[in-house]
Amino acid sequence: AQTVTQSQPEMSVQEAETVTLSCTYDTSESDYYLFWYKQPPSRQMILVIRQEAYKQQNATENRFSVNFQKAAKSFSLKISDSQLGDAAMYFCACRIQGAQKLVFGQGTRLTINP
Amino acid sequence: DTGVSQDPRHKITKRGQNVTFRCDPISEHNRLYWYRQTLGQGPEFLTYFQNEAQLEKSRLLSDRFSAERPKGSFSTLEIQRTEQGDSAMYLCASSSGGQGNEKLFFGSGTQLSVL
Secondary structure (H helix, E strand, C coil), X not given: CCEEECCCCEEEEECCCCEEECCEEECCCCCEEEEEEEECCCCCCEEEEEEECCCCCCCXXXXXXXXXXXXXXXXXXXXXXXXXXHCEEEEEEEEECCCCCCEECCCEEEEEEC | CCCCEEECCEEEECCCCCEEEEEECCCCCCEEEEEEECCCCCXXXXXXXXXXXXXXXXXXXXXXXXXXXXXXXXXXXXXXXCCHHHCEEEEEEEECCCCCCCCCEECCCEEEEEC
16 A cells, blocks of 8 residues: 655745755555645645656756655655745645555645745 | 536534535546545545546445546535544545546535534
């Protein structure tokens, strides 16, 4: 069974600074996909970034990038130039090839200090 | 693209009552998912539809839970004989399918409180 662990319940960062959110996962499958979703107070989960396990190159989406360490089963999210609108719960998730369910971590609450 | 909509946004019920939630996915999406999220936790998968067929169900979905997606459009999730442990946010998501890395579009959820 897959598990996803986010060891940081809360993080805070100054506006315009950089912050890294940690995520580790465990799966016996070789083909899988990793995601970071953001859940603002409006409750609607929004995809931030995704990574295919077979790709060595780390995914990047504007100010968001990941550090994917397959051997260590680590998938951290880096947010550069943090903005007030980045404040939210962030969830790391994993989906194995051929399966439909996403397995989510417990989440990290990110606070942006002005 | 009007997004995924869920109704109601909040539901308060007494233990033992039945409740039904509705999800309207993005119109061209053939895949629909239900997740449950308890306070301080990440969402947990409940069930998955491809068009009108329910193809996967979690063990979390006890026999008191039933989900339908008639005609492959909107979906309903019914909980019979509610228990206090059913209190949670119920999230619906849809997607157009893909290779496994497709983006899920989530609704804003239905917050259920069982008294």
